[in-house]
Each structure stands twice: as structure tokens, then as C-alpha cells.
Amino acid sequence: xxxxxxxxxxxxxxxxxxxxxxxxAYAAALAAEQLDGEVEELTLAVDxxxxxxxxxxxxxxxxxxxxxxxxxxxxxxxxxxxxxxxxLKESTEEMKQKGKLLCEKAKLLCLNEEKIFCVDxxxxxxxxxARAILKGxxxxxxxxxxxxxxxxxxxxxxxxxxxxxxxxxxxxLTELLSLVNHLDTDxxxxxxxxxxxxxxxxxxxxxxxxxxxQLERMFKKGLIANDLFFKTKKTIGLAIDARMGGVxxxxxxxxxSGNQGIITTLIPYIVGKExxxxxxxxxxxxxxxxxxxxxxxxxxxxxxxxxxCAMSAGASTASAIVYQQAGLNLEKIKLAVDNxxxxxxxxxxxxxxxxxxxxSITSVDAALRSAFMALEDCAPAMNDGVVGKTIEESIxxxxxxxxxxxxxxxxxxxxxxxxxxxx
Numbered sequence: 001x002x003x004x005x006x007x008x009x010x011x012x013x014x015x016x017x018x019x020x021x022x023x024x025a026y027a028a029a030l031a032a033e034q035l036d037g038e039v040e041e042l043t044l045a046v047d048x049x050x051x052x053x054x055x056x057x058x059x060x061x062x063x064x065x066x067x068x069x070x071x072x073x074x075x076x077x078x079x080x081x082x083x084x085x086x087x088l089k090e091s092t093e094e095m096k097q098k099g100k101l102l103c104e105k106a107k108l109l110c111l112n113e114e115k116i117f118c119v120d121x122x123x124x125x126x127x128x129x130a131r132a133i134l135k136g137x138x139x140x141x142x143x144x145x146x147x148x149x150x151x152x153x154x155x156x157x158x159x160x161x162x163x164x165x166x167x168x169x170x171x172x173l174t175e176l177l178s179l180v181n182h183l184d185t186d187x188x189x190x191x192x193x194x195x196x197x198x199x200x201x202x203x204x205x206x207x208x209x210x211x212x213x214q215l216e217r218m219f220k221k222g223l224i225a226n227d228l229f230f231k232t233k234k235t236i237g238l239a240i241d242a243r244m245g246g247v248x249x250x251x252x253x254x255x256x257s258g259n260q261g262i263i264t265t266l267i268p269y270i271v272g273k274e275x276x277x278x279x280x281x282x283x284x285x286x287x288x289x290x291x292x293x294x295x296x297x298x299x300x301x302x303x304x305x306x307x308x309c310a311m312s313a314g315a316s317t318a319s320a321i322v323y324q325q326a327g328l329n330l331e332k333i334k335l336a337v338d339n340x341x342x343x344x345x346x347x348x349x350x351x352x353x354x355x356x357x358x359x360s361i362t363s364v365d366a367a368l369r370s371a372f373m374a375l376e377d378c379a380p381a382m383n384d385g386v387v388g389k390t391i392e393e394s395i396x397x398x399x400x401x402x403x404x405x406x407x408x409x410x411x412x413x414x415x416x417x418x419x420x421x422x423x
Contacts (some may be wrong), residue, residue: 004179004287007163007294008190010137014197014250015085015258016245017060017071018352020046020053020303022085023138024068025075028120029087032076034130034146035123039076042102044069045109045120048410049349053092055417058246061091063102069108073099076123084139085419086250110414117256117302136162137302138256165298173391174330176291180284181328191283194252194265198239201262204247205238211357212237232270233364236263240357255293256302259356260313261365264289268320271368277324285320292316292337299399306402307349307359307408314363314370315340315395321371334391335379339370341394342380342387345401350413 015022024044032039046054048067054068062070071088074313077095080087111118128147135142135154142160144152168176205212215234218224239262243251251258252265265286268310273280293316300312318336324330343366347359373379380387388394 003164003167003176004187004291006181007168007291008187008397010022010140010162010164011253011255011294011297012190012194012261012290013085013139013253015079015138015253016088016248016250018053018057019085019138019253019256019258020050020352021057021059021068021071022088023119024054024072024121025078025087026081026084026139027119027134028072028075028123029078029081030132030141030144031121031130033079034128034132034144034151035080035125037125039102039123040125041123042076042106043109043122043216044072045111045118047111047114047118047303048117048414049301050119051108051110052258052350052410052413052417053196053352055214055302055351056418057244057351060088060246060248062096062099062246062307064246067108069103069106070099072121073102073106076102076121079214082403085253089248089250098252099193112411120394138379149301151263169298170297172340173292173295174328176295177288177328177330177333179291180282180287183287184246187287188280188283191286192218192267194261194286195269197250197252198262198265200249200268201239201242201247201251202235202266204249205240205242205245208241208245210237210241210354212239212241215361219399228271229365229368231274232267232368233361235266235270236360236364237357239266240360241354244352244354244356252275252288254316255297255308257308257313259309259352259360260293260316263309263313263360263367264316264320267317267364267367268324271321272324275324279323288323289313289316289320292319296395296398299395300402304349304397305406306345307347307363308404309356309360310344310347310363310366311340311398314344314367317363317367318370318374321368322374325375330391332374332377335377336370337391338379338387338394339373340366340383341398343370345386345398346406348409348413351417375411
């Protein structure tokens with residue numbers, strides 16, 4: 001098994017719209033493909049993180065409609081699971097209208113006891129019924145049923161972790177990151193594809209006049225200098241404005257997240273270009289960011305209580321900038337990660353939404369500061385807060401804060417979101 005290619009296959013891929021609603025669409029398409037005839041009834045059940053992330057984000061091709069349920073309804077009529085998380089691009093006006101009608105009687109449930117990513121879709125009509133369950137990853141099919149009979153079941157997801165993640169957790173980070181020394185031309189070409197996809201979102205963000213646009217306004221008023229920090233924050237803000245605004249263009253993900261894909265791809269790209277780093281080194285630094293993001297997700301979870309854009313993607317991106325300047329220097333990469341952990345620990349995720357651009361800009365600022373300070377050997381000492389003796393320990397301590405110390409955050413956020421739905 002080529003571990004790098006396996007990680008990229010499962011965690012770095014194009015996705016149309018926010019990955020949680022789109023995963024609901026994918027699961028619905030898988031189930032609906034098994035039906036004899038068109039879907040008449042639909043029930044969607046999702047884990048807490050997916051429920052939270054799909055609540056307020058605009059779904060592409062829906063004229064501004066939000067949420068997991070409309071995405072699942074569209075997927076049920078599309079029946080095109082072969083496109084995975086790009087399936088929404090085949091939406092039609094007729095499907096959109098049918099999807100909205102289906103939503104009026106469809107059910108959305110939250111699996112409060114589910115500990116990992118899970119999307120469970122049941123569809124039926126008078127002739128037949130079907131069910132598809134994704135578990136452990138946005139595109140990872142766990143079970144497929146037709147008329148109550150299991151026609152596919154994947155063993156590895158039963159334990160709640162995919163097999164390659166078990167391998168990653170058993171490795172020292174230096175061993176994992178050394179994979180960037182063995183990238184082939186296809187790997188580098190795929191990184192370039194991700195850069196181009198995410199840069200295209202930047203152009204679409206201008207028209208929305210949201211966070212990135214406001215940064216431009218601040219610059220024009222003389223409130224912000226035209227420096228590397230401003231250029232990077234503006235670019236990331238515009239791209240995430242577009243994606244969270246439901247534009248009909250895909251993003252390249254990282255760790256299964258489009259926003260994290262934008263951050264881990266475009267920050268190293270912008271910084272590398274500005275500092276005249278060789279193109280191949282820039283691409284390898286982005287690959288390294290994907291690897292650290294995947295490693296971190298093994299501990300904090302697919303959908304975390306904390307903001308993945310700030311913590312996971314922030315640490316990954318800071319490490320990529322260090323790599324551009326100092327190569328695989330694990331001591332300095334650890335300092336970069338420690339700076340992020342020391343700065344942003346506890347920043348919560350309150351769901352995917354247009355406001356994610358604000359937190360992403362915080363991530364940009366922290367990532368750049370953390371990287372450039374690390375290159376000067378500046379970071380918190382190991383007795384400073386939750387920072388660990390090793391880079392692995394720092395990430396694991398962050399996971400303890402997330403998995404043990406913040407257990408009530410998601411339930412509280414969900415209660416707030418659900419109370420809004422009733423008003």
C-alpha cells in the first residue's frame with residue numbers, strides 16, 4: 001500500500017459545496033440508486049458534528065437553500081453516486097423543485113450517541129426501500145441495504161476508524177512526513193489541481209461582498225497594510241466566502257473539509273510565491289500540510305468540537321511554511337505546531353456557515369505568525385499550558401482537551417441551533 005496515495009484518496013478530493021451536506025446527498029444517491037422507481041419518502045439521520053455543520057450552510061444549485069436535508073433530497077433524485085462529492089453539479093431545475101417538495105415530508109434526525117462521522121439515509125416508495133450508511137469518512141460506504149437485506153457491508157468502519165488511520169497513529173510524525181520525499185509526477189499534478197480549484201473560488205468570492213471584500217475595504221481606507229498577511233487573509237476570506245455562500249464550483253478538500261483544503265492549499269501557495277520558493281517545494285509543502293492534517297484528524301476526530309480550520313489546518317499550514325524555508329526540520333515544525341496549540345486551543349466550531357471565513361482569517365494570521373516565529377526558534381516551552389514534550393504529544397494533548405475537556409460544547413451548540421429552528 002502506498003500510504004500517501006491512500007491518505008489523499010480518502011481525505012483530499014474535489015467537493016461541490018460543504019462536505020457534510022454533500023455527503024448526505026452522496027448517501028442518498030447511493031440508497032436511491034437501489035430503488036425501483038422514484039423516491040417518495042426519505043429519512044436522514046446524522047451524527048452531531050454533521051448536524052451542526054449542515055445547519056446553516058448554503059447548498060449549491062438550490063437558490064440559497066440551506067441544510068443537510070435539501071442536499072439529501074437532491075441526491076435522492078440525482079442517483080449519481082459515481083460522482084461522489086461532486087454529484088450536485090448534475091442538479092436540474094426539476095430535481096431542485098422535487099427536492100424541496102420532498103423536504104416538506106422528509107425527516108432529519110440527530111444521532112446524539114454516535115461518536116464518529118455517520119450519515120444514515122433511508123428512502124422508499126410503494127415498490128421498494130433502501131438504506132445507505134456512511135461511517136468514518138465522508139465518502140466511506142459502511143453499509144448498503146435493499147428491502148431490508150444487506151447487499152454490502154464494510155468491516156473496517158465497524159471499529160470507528162479506517163485502517164490507514166490506525167497505521168498513521170502508530171507512526172512517528174517524522175516517518176509520516178518523510179513521504180513527501182517520494183511524491184511522483186501524478187502526486188504533484190494533483191496538488192496543482194487543488195491549487196487551481198481553490199484559486200477559482202477566490203474570484204467568485206468578490207461578488208458576495210462578505211469577509212474577504214471587507215478586508216479589501218479596510219485596506220482601501222488605510223486601516224490595513226498591503227503586506228503578506230493581508231494578501232493571504234484576503235485570499236482565504238474570499239475563497240471561503242464563495243464556498244460557504246453555495247457557489248456552484250468545487251473546492252479541493254483536506255481532511256475531508258473544503259475550508260481546510262482552501263487553507264492548507266492556498267496559504268503555502270501564496271507564501272511560497274511571495275517568497276520565491278521553487279514550485280516543486282511549494283507543492284511538496286502542501287502535501288506535507290495534508291499529511292499533518294490527516295494525522296491530527298486521527299486524534300481530534302473527523303468533525304471536531306474545536307475549529308478544524310484554526311487548529312488542524314492552522315498547524316498543518318504553519319508546518320508547510322516551515323518546510324519551505326527549512327525542509328523536514330522536525331524541531332522547527334514542532335515549534336510551529338506548539339505556537340498554534342498555545343495560541344488557539346479551545347476555539348470552538350459552531351457549524352459550517354458564512355461566518356467560517358472570520359475564523360479562517362484568524363487561522364491565517366496564527367499560521368503565519370507561528371511559522372515565522374518557529375523559524376526563529378520561538379515557541380512556548382513544554383511546561384507552558386498543554387504543549388507537549390514532542391510534536392505527537394502536543395497534538396495528543398490538543399485531542400484530550402477536545403475529546404475529554406469539551407464534551408458539553410457540541411450538545412450546547414446543537415441546543416442553540418435547534419432552538420433557532422423553532423423560532
